Amino acid sequence: MKIIELYWYREDRIHLAWLGEKLSEVYGATVELSGEVVLPRTFYDVVRGQWLSNQVLGYALVLKSKSDADVLLLVVGDDAYVPGLNFVFGQALLGEGVAVVYTARLYPEFYGLESDTRLFRSRLLKEAMHEIGHALGLDHCNHSRCVMRFSNSIYEVDAKEPRYCSRCVLKLEAQGVKVSEQYTITT
Ligand SMILES: [Zn+2]
Numbered sequence: 001m002k003i004i005e006l007y008w009y010r011e012d013r014i015h016l017a018w019l020g021e022k023l024s025e026v027y028g029a030t031v032e033l034s035g036e037v038v039l040p041r042t043f044y045d046v047v048r049g050q051w052l053s054n055q056v057l058g059y060a061l062v063l064k065s066k067s068d069a070d071v072l073l074l075v076v077g078d079d080a081y082v083p084g085l086n087f088v089f090g091q092a093l094l095g096e097g098v099a100v101v102y103t104a105r106l107y108p109e110f111y112g113l114e115s116d117t118r119l120f121r122s123r124l125l126k127e128a129m130h131e132i133g134h135a136l137g138l139d140h141c142n143h144s145r146c147v148m149r150f151s152n153s154i155y156e157v158d159a160k161e162p163r164y165c166s167r168c169v170l171k172l173e174a175q176g177v178k179v180s181e182q183y184t185i186t187t
């Protein structure tokens, strides 16, 4: 993997810069901070106060079609859902190189807790690695600590690590993606 393009909406640029550095470490790729986007209000469900993730993902797909990046990640500083689910932490197009992460529920403040930048960033990295994993063709994984494990709650996000298990690493390698050793589970 050579290039990851990072776009964002309503998220602090300083967190994006941090994430960009981490992702470049994880995949040995160049991460381009491509800019802030303005999502159309028609993608927003005012009754639920959430973005329709399918629409946002479609928007990201259009950005990707104009780009020569291997992966395009859009980080949205708000909450979103898909029909049938109360919320999603992110969504990706399997194997299509397109991923979206929603950060509203990654902030401790969302749960009435004190701000904790380190905790927020660790969650952000895990969810970005999870959705990028899908974007690169990975399914969910049963390994208890693998970043590709499905998370239905923030507790499950916190329980996993920002690392891929050996099974997921092999699948990524088959796609020509090499993961730095510190982001793999070796035990
Ligand atoms: Zn998933």
Ligand SMILES: [Zn+2]
Binding pocket: 141, 142, 143, 146, 147, 148, 149, 164, 165, 166, 167, 168
């Ligand atoms: Zn795994």
